[in-house]
Amino acid sequence: xxxxxxxxxxxxxxxxxxxxxxxxxxxxxxxxxxxxxxxxxxxxxxxxxxxxxxxxxxxxxxxxxxxxxxxxxxxxxxxxxxxxxxxxxxxxxxxxxxxxxxxxxxxxxxxxxxxxxxx
Numbered sequence: 001x002x003x004x005x006x007x008x009x010x011x012x013x014x015x016x017x018x019x020x021x022x023x024x025x026x027x028x029x030x031x032x033x034x035x036x037x038x039x040x041x042x043x044x045x046x047x048x049x050x051x052x053x054x055x056x057x058x059x060x061x062x063x064x065x066x067x068x069x070x071x072x073x074x075x076x077x078x079x080x081x082x083x084x085x086x087x088x089x090x091x092x093x094x095x096x097x098x099x100x101x102x103x104x105x106x107x108x109x110x111x112x113x114x115x116x117x118x119x
Contacts, residue, residue, distance in 0.1 A: 003059045004040070004082060007107050011038055014086070015053040024048060024098070027110070037113050041080075044101030051094055057086035062097065070099045108109045 017027035017039065017057035024045040029036035042048075047070050048055075062070070062083040071077050080103045088094045 042100035047099040054086035
């Protein structure tokens, strides 16, 4: 599995924007209080170990141990396995691991005010 490449931008604040059956959306931007400008859309998420909000993630290839964990949990290694280290507000960085059937990187302005009003 390769690491993901994000488009240029200010992607230091991240959160779980939406998690519904069949889809997990992580949002990124520089001020998530009002808007975000990037989403990672995981289709058919099968394994998720991720803080609800985090900062400055460093995406990397999953380790062999992480791949074995996903395989044990899912019965196989899915098409997408994303790993990262990030600041989640604690004394040390945390590891994130998401396995899914697919991944889309979706840039574009999303107002959090209009999104909250429509929810």
